[in-house]
Amino acid sequence: MSEALQFYLATLVVFMAVDVLACWGLNLQFGVAGVLNFAFVVLQAAGGYTAAVLTLGPSSATGGFQHYVFGATLPFPIPTIVAGIVGALFAGVIGLVVLRRLRRDYQAMVLLVLSLIATHVATNQRGLVNGDAGLVLIPKPLELQLALDPVVYQWVYAGFCVALAAFGFFVMQRVTRAPFGRTLRAIRDNEPVAAALGRNPMRYQLTAMVVGGCFAGVSGALLVQYIGAYGPGSWTYPTTFLYLTAILVGGTGNNVGVLFGAAVVASLINEGTRFLPEIGFPGLTGAIQWIAVGLLTLAFLWFRPQGLFPERRTRRQRDAGPPAIATAGGQ
């Protein structure tokens, strides 16, 4: 295989892992807990910028041509972990703002507006994360220490991303299959009834926001440390809609479906075609991508709203069988 093709494939694998992790996070918030989080990409950006400023070192160290807050050089994997925590914190703060006293349709509007505000702040407040130009020369984790051939390094990084995605799947399956997930679905389906059964809807939805925000933060960190540059153009609000499309296509509420939807929609349609030759006038390929994404959303909402892999509605014996089986298996 040629080096260019290997680079292309490794990049695709990294993008897929990033998108799948993000989609699981958004699926927990929207698909399972019913919070239509139109500001999701902000959480990913929070993680991405966090990982960037924690690896770039002080602003002055790179010659002072980039201006950003809190520069540090922390060893891998601390920046990635902190990115997850910051994503969760952002989600918690945003959740506190929108989940209190706002009806669900207004929540979505406020979240979309928050996403736009975040873009404007990052673009215009130059000292925060270098404004419109964004951050560049973000080091790749352990690149110097490992001293590998660049192509081999790409594959090692791609493997790390896949391993993290596998871990993410494991965590998400635990979260959604447990009674906790059932309570979230109950709140999504009928909030007043869930409250009348002793569940605080705001608390549960906030928890889902925080866990989803953690996934978003980690996905942002993985992306940023791979591509090495990150600016306001990398996380515009349509990215959230792209992730929503992936979830709708795969199957809202179903982690396996979301894996499939993210791999196909988010990675192949959007990221994959970036490497295809430009056709027509400049920008046409990009426009066609978004038109395709929009048509796909409409088609699924009309003809198959449950997605390719519908949410599982009945429980398996393994999850809630008669006590005899459970005791034998549980000991």
Place this chain on the structure above:
Amino acid sequence: MSSELLSVEDVGVVFGGVRAVDGASFTVRPGGITGLIGPNGAGKSTLVGVLAGALRPTSGKVVFDGADVTGRPPHRLARAGLIRTFQLAGDFATMSVLDNVMVGARDGHDSLWRALAGKRAWRRIEAERAEEARGILAELGLGGREDEVAARLSGGQRRLMEVARALMSRPVLLLMDEPFAGVTPPLVERIAAALSGLRDRGVTVLIVEHDLHTLWQLCDTMVVMARGAVVTHGPAAEVHDDARVLDAYLA
């Protein structure tokens, strides 16, 4: 004071210029089934909203189990044992009947930490709850429908499912908002039988109803409302012969 489980003290609710509830007072003693009746517009549904914590009264207070619970949010009232059912759409439409009923279990095993700890942390209690839920469903004649999606049930069956879920939550006081509305007679009987069974197990039941036929047989105590206030209140047999009840419905 302590002999009452629920006491509604001079509750008033004003929406804009409309007095929906105007100084309603009554008490519910522990045990037994109490009916809250009255013609359309008497303020019953508004009062249910106040009792369940969905509405904050403009004046007056609600005391449940010795504590002033006026304006407490619904989830906190539910945790104290005051469980309500809904007049319309009380189901989790996309979830299975069994899942619907199991959400009723209020034992706190649905936390994030339990979920992250893995199946071992919840499998056994979940299996016990599933068994309990299946038992309740079978008792109410919904055995064999556990895996069906709630939205597929008929209106009456959904009402039964709601009753099952309320039983699952082991209420101290069960507040039922028009449980017989739009339910076919055979299912009305089943729901009534389930409520009698609950009373025998020591649960206090408060039924808010518009339609009276089943209620006179089922209830021990009656509260009659008209135009936002309580007209009369007492043992069902006495209230039945009270001329003021007829007046309330004819006025």
